[in-house]
Amino acid sequence: MHHLTLRGRTYCVRFIIPKDRWFDVGKATGSTTGRRRDIVRTLGTQCRFEALRRRDAAISAICNHLNQVLQEADMEPLGSGWIPQWSSDASNGELPLATANKACVRPSSADAIMTKTPKRRALERWQRQEEPECLGVLLTRWHRELDGQVTNELLDRHRLSLRYLGEFLLGQETGDPMAHVLSLRLSDVTKREVSGFREWMIQTKGIQPVTAGFRLSCLKSFWDWSSDAGLMDGPNPWQGAARGLKRRAEKTLKPNGEKRPFTEAELLALLSADPQTNRNGKWGPAIHDIFRLGLLTGARQNELASLTVGRVIHSERPDVLWGIRVTADVGKTKSALRQIPLHPIARAIVERRLKALPHGIGQDALLFPECVPGGRDEKHGHYLSKRFATFRQAILGKDSPTDFHSTRRCFATFMATALANGVSECSELVRDHLIGHKPMALGSNTYAAKDLGWDLYCRAVLGMVEKGIPEAVREAV
Structure with missing residues (x-):
């Protein structure tokens, strides 16, 4: 592709003008900018091999034309104009003896550098530059x-x-x-x-x-x-x-409308259905547990599917809630790195999963080993997303504008409902901290503390479940 370029689908030749002659050529050719860096002319072919055969002749024609224009403008042509004595233009056409004796003698690099002017060295450096990369x-x-x-x-x-x-x-x-x-x-x-x-x-x-x-x-x-x-x-x-x-x-109207939280009727339908009976096979228990954890924690699908033993926060005190930790390897953003309290209902799910693991398992063991990684980024929630979509569509239909992310929308709705019902701990700032979002208000995202304390988060989660989740849904969970 050296000295070749494409214009649409047709190959063109690109003649590069030496940098020290940009303004000379621009003035001689009447360029509006006063300088010209290159000349591009079509080769009239879409075949690369034919373009390579036509390239040298096109470059020679462009060079000859530019030299003629420069001479008409009383400027030096491109190149030094030097003609070797051994060329056909020499007077006798024979190589002089003195030149022949010295032909095999290569001057030292120091002598070569001393004989070149700074202008000539700059020109050679410019000519050695490669074409712009594709x-x-x-x-x-x-x-x-x-x-x-x-x-x-x-x-x-x-x-x-x-x-x-x-x-x-x-x-x-x-x-x-x-x-x-x-x-x-x-x-x-x-x-x-x-x-x-x-x-x-x-x-x-x-x-x-x-x-x-x-x-x-x-x-x-x-x-x-x-x-x-x-x-x-x-x-x-x-x-x-x-x-x-x-x-x-x-x-533009979307076929299914904007994504939204699950309604109470939809939640009851999903919570009462058995995921294992909807062509999900071994994924049924994982869908059953992770769906409920999503509603009670507001965590993202991959954050829950990749939950490990080491990310579970234990508490020996009965009045202090357990929790889960979202780390940098699974967090989507910087704000996603957080700790989320587990309501006793959610804690029961996590405890059951911990007891089902083999004895002596390491801290990196998955609570949901059926959630094997997949996709280009090897995420544990990749296949779970597909299986949950199959389950959701079987219960709610394919036209329902919901997805697993609707559990986070439900969590935010539950927090807002609890706040309206008098749970002051369920504020917008606490909600953003729990779901892993950067607060929109300048005072909250710049000046307020990044961690408001475990006790406050625990009271918010307890108040959300009690005052924010409909009673029928809470019983179904």
Whole structure:
């Protein structure tokens, strides 16, 4: 791909002008900016091998044309203009004896450096610079830098966004969209193509505005990183590409509506059903226990599915609640690192799970060993999410706008109900601490203590179950 680039689906040749001649060539060719860094001309082919055969002739034609324009502007042509005595343009066409005797004598590096002017050395350094790397190489570097900071699932979404871009650029042509887009350079994607890509996703591909905005955001992040790394001189073509999509998405009616908490009737139906009878097999007991723990703790699905013996907080005092600990290896965000008290109903589930484990088990043993890890990030809640969806849809139907995350919505609803019923401990700040969210108010997230004390959290959980959960649901749990 050296000196080759793609414009759409057609190969072009790129002639790089030496840095010290940018302004000369720009003035001679009438550039609006006063300088010209390169010349790009089409090769009239979509075949890479044919483009390689045509490349040298195109470079020679561009160079000859530039030299002619420079001479007409009374400027020196590109290159030094030096002609060796042994070339066909020499007078006698024979190699002089003095030159022949010295042909095999290589000057020392010190002599070579002394004979070069600073301007000449700068020019050679510029000419030795490699072509800008293709997107495939840059993507590997970017993902290597993001390794450990984001999930593998998010990295896969970045690749999918690039694949969609390649599919758009290829159009009706055959070929691998991912291979095509990874062979491009950053400058090959223009603002016009970005605008066309947005329209193509929504109108041709039928992608929802929210998803289209996410695809555009992924690509913008990639170009932002490239710009911060000094690999791109111009503005980011993806800047502002997702503008207006969020408002457009708000006006688009979703088939199932917004996700919401379970209603009391739905909770009673789920709590009274046997998960093992709905094509879930061995997952029935895990769904039975984790669903109830989700309602009573507000913890995320993966936080509960990956619960280990060492993360259970024991208490020898009868008036102090047990608890569970969410650690950094399973916490979604920094705010997710927390300790959650266990109501006696939830404690009974955890104790039963601890007693079922083999004797002498280690601290890393899972309370739910049936929740094997899966997915790109090897999360323990991966397969549980699928099995719970099967159970939920069998009871509530496929059109119900709920999921396992609705247990957290229920927990927040129970806290708000208990607060309205006089349990002052169930405040918004305590609720945010228990469910692992960063408080929205500046005074709460900046100045208030990050830990309000175990006793306060215990009173909040006890008050939530007593005053926030409907009596029929509490009995079913």
